[in-house]
Amino acid sequence: MTREQVLLVHPGIYDDSDPRAFPPWGALAVGHALRAAGHDVVVLDLNGADVVAALDAALAAHRPTVVGFTAKQGVGARRFRAAVDHLGAVAPDLPVVAGGPLVSTFPDPRAPLWRGVHTLFRGDGEQAMVSWLADRPRPGTLVHGHEPPDxxxxxxxxxxxxxxxxxxxxxxxxxxxxxxxxxxxxxxxxxxxxxxxxxxxxxxxxxxxxxxxxxxxxxxxxxxxxxxxxxxxxxxxxxxxxxxxxxxxxxxxxxxxxxxxxxxxxxxxxxxxxxxxxxxxxxxxxxxxxxxxxxxxxxxxxxxxxxxxxxxxxxxxxxxxxxxxxxxxxxxxxxxxxxxxxxxxxxxxxxxxxxxxxxxxxYPLPGTPLGEESHWAKARAALSPERLRDAAFQDFSDHxxxxxxxxxxxxxxxxxxxxxxxxxxxxxxxxxxx
Ligand code: SF4
Known part of the structure; x- marks a missing residue:
């Protein structure tokens, strides 16, 4: 088995406030499984941080061989895109994967939302990511997670x-x-x-x-x-x-x-x-x-x-x-x-x-019974890929x-x-x- 240096990043759901409100438990659960499988793991919470500066520091300090993101709707989606775009510019060969609720809501791996992302994990990610790291060649596009047995x-x-x-x-x-x-x-x-x-x-x-x-x-x-x-x-x-x-x-x-x-x-x-x-x-x-x-x-x-x-x-x-x-x-x-x-x-x-x-x-979330009944679901089908990506930047908020x-x-x-x-x-x- 190749021992990977995995950087797990929560891009943050806050630009500036409450940077340490919630430990990134999703990333920690995935990290727990990866450590048990013999990989080195660093978890990075970017809430409230400058995304670019924090990523540059982490790349220099840890030299990861794989980067995994927790992707969420709204501000989290905007910060996720900023982080992936930056990695594409400074480390274009570094494999990037993503999981989290945003993947489940927008699961089309060809969408502009996922530009620069090698693989999406839908649902429970820890077992799926352990398998993905071991696979050769590693599957691209969308991987369905499977529940941890316990x-x-x-x-x-x-x-x-x-x-x-x-x-x-x-x-x-x-x-x-x-x-x-x-x-x-x-x-x-x-x-x-x-x-x-x-x-x-x-x-x-x-x-x-x-x-x-x-x-x-x-x-x-x-x-x-x-x-x-x-x-x-x-x-x-x-x-x-x-x-x-x-x-x-x-x-x-x-x-x-x-x-x-x-x-x-x-x-x-x-x-x-x-x-x-x-x-x-x-x-x-x-x-x-x-x-x-x-x-x-x-x-x-x-x-x-x-x-x-x-x-x-x-x-x-x-x-x-x-x-x-x-x-x-x-x-x-x-x-x-x-x-x-x-x-x-x-x-x-x-x-x-x-x-x-x-x-x-x-907010009519895609993939929910109420969201799929709304008039917006029909309108969504006609949206350009870019407009659909921008829809991921909305959430249950003022806007x-x-x-x-x-x-x-x-x-x-x-x-x-x-x-x-x-x-x-x-x-x-x-x-x-x-
Ligand atoms: S909104 Fe309903 S289904 Fe969702 S977590 Fe709350 S009680 Fe459960």
Whole structure:
């Protein structure tokens, strides 16, 4: 076997702010598998960095024989293109590969988005990249990843020497009150919402996770390596369908009198239907929850396949009363949504005065049921390759078009109102931590 010098690069989803918000867990998982296969691995997080200067320094210091990128939509896609274009200019013979959600959303390897990239990996990349490095000749174009047989083989790796830089003080973690770090320990989701990128990224894949005993052991190792005592799971889903894993994890923490604090994603249906589980999670140290609310309008929630919740405000207020800090994602501009639907969502914000939230404008992601139904899907087929590449530079943000039934002037006014309340609520949320 040829021992490769692999440089794994996260181009960054921020140009300037929060450069050490999230450890690049996707690259670390791939790096873990490559190291186990005998390769040398350097992981580089370019969030907030000058892409060109940082790449030049890494090329000089590590002399990689292969460069792999994590590719994401929006700012991440722009920074990815800047990085690949630079490599094409200064190291044209260096093989470049890419994986991540952007590959799943735009999987055509001939598209200008992928100019200069030898191979794309779709879905789980670690096993596929180990095989690709061993193959001669190495397959080009699109390679479909295959699931690691056991996510415990990946776990929550703590070998990367930069991890301590991602530990933020207690003031950054509302209601957790300990220094903490974002961690990843699962893939996929128990639900399949019609707008979600998971439809394209893990088509047909179930929710997979690091088991409770392994997670418990690895978080102790991460605590020893970084000093973090708070762990906020960035996984799209934390609670398994049968609740075996979450209950076993909580039982271990309670039995040892764990001083750790936790945050994780939950679904609104979890808050509504499982108050006993929430109480157990609170006893185990969970203090912060992130909820994908998206909309309060029943028709919109039905269209998104978010599940039926009769009293959305009641479910959120009860969780806050149990002692959790709640932050949510809330969007407007859904296909089929009218002004009354969007105002119903704004009314929800008033009904849950302690709810912090991130506001966004809907974006019809390719490869999702809702995105493929939108009028934009038809328009997309007629776009030039360059315009299609530029579409990858959009995401769920300020810059998107109006895909709803709401007249655009009214839509812009509703969006400004939602944005204003988002700022107020996030300020109040982080004031709790300081
Ligand atoms: S609950 Fe969240 S992560 Fe899961 S499918 Fe829906 S939007 Fe995606």
């Amino acid at each position: 996510l415990d083989a990946v776990g929550v790796p703590s070998w990367w020497p930069d991890l301590p830089e991602y530990v933020h003080p207690a003031s950054a973690w509302p209601n957790m009150a300990v220094p903490g770090i974002h961690v990843a320990a699962a893939r996929g989701c128990t639900r399949r919402c019609t707008f979600c990128y998971l439809n394209a990224h893990h088509p047909g894949a179930r929710f997979r996770f690091v088991t409770a005993p392994k997670l418990h052991t690895d978080l102790h190792a991460l605590n020893a390596a970084t000093g973090a005592r708070g762990f906020y799971f960035v996984d799209d889903c934390f609670i398994d369908a049968r609740q075996h894993r979450v209950r076993e994890f909580c039982a271990r923490l309670i039995a040892e009198g764990s001083p750790f604090r936790f945050g994780c994603d939950v679904q609104l249906t979890d808050l509504d239907r499982h108050p006993d589980l929430l109480a157990l999670m609170h006893r185990a140290g969970f203090r912060a929850l992130y909820v994908g609310v998206e909309s309060a309008a029943p028709t919109t929630r039905g269209r998104l396949a978010k599940g039926t919740v009769r009293d959305v405000a009641g479910a959120l207020n009860r969780a806050i009363d149990l002692g959790f800090a709640l932050r949510a994602s809330i969007g407007i501009g859904w296909p089929g949504e009218d002004g009354a639907d969007a105002r119903r969502t704004l009314a929800l914000v008033d009904e849950v005065p302690r709810l912090a939230f991130d506001a966004y404008r809907y 998107n078009d109006n895909y709803s039934q709401i007249p655009t002037a009214e839509y812009d006014a509703l969006w400004a109102e939602l944005r204003g309340r988002e700022r107020e609520r996030l300020s109040a949320y982080f004031a709790v931590g300081s």
